[in-house]
Amino acid sequence: MKRSLAPSSALSASKKTKFIPPFVSQTSSSLPLSNIQSQSGPLSRPAVKNTNKASASSEPKAASYYQVMWCKHSSKKHKKWEGDAILMTRGSSATLTDTEGKVIGKATGYKLSELSGLVEGSTLVVGGKQIEVMDVVSEENWKNGTCFTGALAAPKNSVSVVEQPLALRKPFAVPSLSGQTMKHTTTPRVVQPLHDPSLRGSLVMPRPTAQHQLEHNISGLALVDVVVDPHLSRCLRPHQRDGVIFLYECVMGMRDYAGSGAILADEMGLGKTLQCITLLWTLLKQGPYGRKQVARRVVIVTPGSLVKVLTYVVALA
Structure with a gap:
């Protein structure tokens, strides 16, 4: 015989919540629980790309140096060059320095291909001055300053050459059979007058005193x-x-x-x-x-x- 439930107990039984078992959400940023439990070592962070290095690698680190001629910027076909200078390019900027080391022009905003493609005969406008590339200057000559004086740096293992004094030459002696020097005598050249002064009726000018x-x-x-x-x-x-x-x-x-x-x-x-x-x-x-x-x-x-x-x-x- 079944026992009937009281009304109060039936009501409380209907209000009880259902049990929900716990679970781990599978997201892209989280690892499965089984994998976490199976790892014996410390957890490692996900790799993050360094955007600063990528941007820095896009710009050239080293500078380039050129020996150039410069003049005032004009549209004339035949330029009047005013002097020599050294052009330094780095990235998208250019600096023009005269032979005394004074900066005479600066400019920025160039294309990288425009500055990297400079060769002998190339022209460029820097700070209101037009330049023409003559030669490439090495970084070593730029640092030791020989590019401003035009002298090349001497090699480290150069051999010093000592000039030998010239030997004194003996004066020329006329050879003789007896071993004694002979006196060299020259007979004076006799110059005759242009016309004969002894002719009759000739006119002879007086001799100088x-x-x-x-x-x-x-x-x-x-x-x-x-x-x-x-x-x-x-x-x-x-x-x-x-x-x-x-x-x-x-x-x-x-x-x-x-x-x-x-x-x-x-x-x-x-x-x-x-x-x-x-x-x-x-x-x-x-x-x-x-x-x-x-x-x-x-x-x-x-x-x-x-x-x-x-x-x-x-x-x-």
Whole structure:
């Protein structure tokens, strides 16, 4: 016979909660319980990627150095380069330094490919200055400063070369059979006059004085008689011959005044032009020292109306 439950007990039995067994949630961030219990060692953290290293590796760490020429930035085809400089590039920035170590230009914001592709002949604008790459400079030359002076660093194992003093050379001695030195004598060269002064009617200019030779014949050339061309001397009248001698002494500085010029103030028709042409021709062809010419070029200044007359007289002479 079944025992009936009291109403109060039936009500309490209906209110009892159902038992739910515990469980472990399977998420991506948690490990299974079985795996945790089976591990004997300490738990390890999940690996986390280092974004800072990845970003740092994208930028170049080392700098590059170049020897360049620089000028003011302009659109002209032919540049006027103002000097040499050293260009340092690092990342997306560039710095321009002159040969004295002074920074003359800076710029940033370049593309990495633009700076890494610099070669000889490449151009770039840095701080308002246009540069052209000439050569690549090593980091060692940049650190020791030889790139600013243009001198290369000496190798460590360089061998020092000591210059030997030059041996004194003995003077040349003329060999002789008897063993005694022979005196070397040279015969002076005999210089003959351009024209024969002994001919009848020849016009010979006076010889210079000893003082004149001391001042004007420094080389010690032979003294030669100056003889006027016979083709001209035979056409001269007595007063014209005296006039040529007078002009010669004045031009050669043999007179008693300081100077070498003259004024021939004869009247018209006395042959002043012929006397001057005779003197010029003589000085252009010969001289008293070694028969060297006294004048190389002569300029005749005359009015335009007398040019034809001078041409005619020269043609006759």
